Amino acid sequence: MNASPDLKDRLAEAARYALLRRLAPALRHNMAGALQPVAMIATMLEKRLQKPAPDFAALAKNSNDINTLSREAAATCMALMTWLAPKDNEKVPAGEGIADAVGLLVTELSFRGFTVVNESTGCTAAVPRSLLRNAFMASLIALTDEGKSPANVVISATAESDALVVRISLAPTDGEPSGNASHAYRALDWSDVDALVAADNATLVRGDGSVELHFNFG
Amino acid sequence: MNASPDLKDRLAEAARYALLRRLAPALRHNMAGALQPVAMIATMLEKRLQKPAPDFAALAKNSNDINTLSREAAATCMALMTWLAPKDNEKVPAGEGIADAVGLLVTELSFRGFTVVNESTGCTAAVPRSLLRNAFMASLIALTDEGKSPANVVISATAESDALVVRISLAPTDGEPSGNASHAYRALDWSDVDALVAADNATLVRGDGSVELHFNFG
Known part of the structure; x- marks a missing residue:
């Protein structure tokens, strides 16, 4: 499709929307996971207080834990909301940003027979977080939607003089294939990927069971 | 634009994305507001426990409150997340759905000099929640972005035999105009509205300082 600049923006927004819908269950799950322990310890504390001779050390520990966990839960929820409303022009070391992004999908990928092997952690070149999250x-x-499981998903990031290259490749492993991805909303296809790659001024090189994302630092 | 069916879907997704970005600060604010009291009461509880002769009735009250509030906060966060990942085919009484939707913007509108007068609360006709949220x-x-403040924003919903008509109209009031909406992302324009109206099989009738949304029950 030969899209006008305005239409290109809309197609990138549509891809971001489809991506958010795909990530929504993981976002919700992580939110619930951060909030659950607070209620659990509050219940424990309530029970302790009903005893005739409460254990003060345990009470103090529980209330301290609730305090810490509730603040952490709030911080987690706010951090997860940045998937919906990203900070403008935020840059992040590539390895750290990749770990943050992959972290949201690693459980789902594992259920589907894909084991993430992240070899990018040492890459400290600064890149836009939006590139990694979109x-x-x-x-x-x-790549994993169209790939066969079980497989390792090998992720690497190499900073060259003027560009970062992020590579994702599937390496088949022995075993039974697992279930496919469930698309409660719609599948993301390569036209979505193209729209997002263009929006972040990157380029995409697709191979057989692999992709490379090239991002110029310039 | 004479959009193909597929392109129409993409334009509706782009509009939903822009709408989510616009609503994100309110979603985040409501989330933070639900989480904050938990940490506050946890701090109070910790201080009480450090006293030489703690007040057990107050401790029990605090821990009960934490338990209740943390469960409510989790429920609030999950409910807010349905703005991102709506339930499929959910229908809701129009008045209730309008109140839910407007509730997310009423504070921002008020800062901008718009007072919501919601006359739709009695309307019980079942409509898709997506229509009201999108x-x-x-x-x-x-309408409020292009309208002048201060004004009342009068919202009504009338169920006729075969259609629901939701009307929003601006009624100017006396006073100084307030600040404009801030568009941290981008403004929503009428082409976005058209894309969303079409996606929910509704029709839009625009007047001077008013809009009507017609939705056929058929």
Whole structure:
């Protein structure tokens, strides 16, 4: 499709929307997971207080834990909301940003027979977080959706003089294939990936069971 | 634009994305507001426990409150997440659905000099919640973005034999105009509204300082 600049923006927004819908269960699950322990310890504390001779050390521990956990839960929820409303122009070391992005999908991928092997952690080149949360995540999803499980998903990031290259490749492993991805909303396809790659001024090189994302630092 | 069916879907997704970005600060604010009291009471409880002769009735009250509030906060966060990942085919009484949708914007509108007068609360006709959270919300935003404050925003819903008509109209009031909406992302325009109205099989009738959304029950 030869899209006008305005239409290109809309197609990137549509891809971001489809990506958010795909990530929504993981976002919700992580939110619930952060909130659950607070209520659990509050219940424990309530029971302790009903005893005739409460254990003060345990009470103090529980109330301290609730305090810490409730603040952590609030911080987690706010951090997860940045998937919906990203900070403008935020840059992040590539390895750290990739770990953050992949972290949201690693459980789902594992259920589907994909084991993430993240070899990018040492890469400290600064890149836009949006590149990793949009183009990279959509590539990871499109690649695993069309790939066969079980497989290792090998992720590497190499900073060259003027560009970062992020590579995702599937390496088949022995075993029974697992279930396919469930698309409660719609599948992300390569046209979505293209729209996101273009929005972040990157380029995509697709191979057989692999993709490379090239991002110029310039 | 004469959009193909597929392109129409993409334009509706783009509009939903822009709408979510616009609503994100309110979603985040409501989340933080639900989580904050838990940490506050946890701090209070910790201080009480450090006293030489703790007040057990107050401790029991605090721990009970934490338990209740943390469960409510989790429920609030999950409910807010349905703005991102709506339930499929959910229908809701129009008055209730309008109140739910408007509730997310009423504070922002008030800061901008718009007072919501919601006359739709008695309308019990069942309509898709998506219509109220997408086409209706986008209409409300587009109308107030281009309207002059201060004004009352009068919202009514009338169920006729075969259709629901939701009307939003601006009624200017006396006073100084307030600040404009801030568009950290981008403004929603009437082409976004059209895309959302079409996606929910509704029709839009625009007047001077008013809009009507017609939805056929058929």
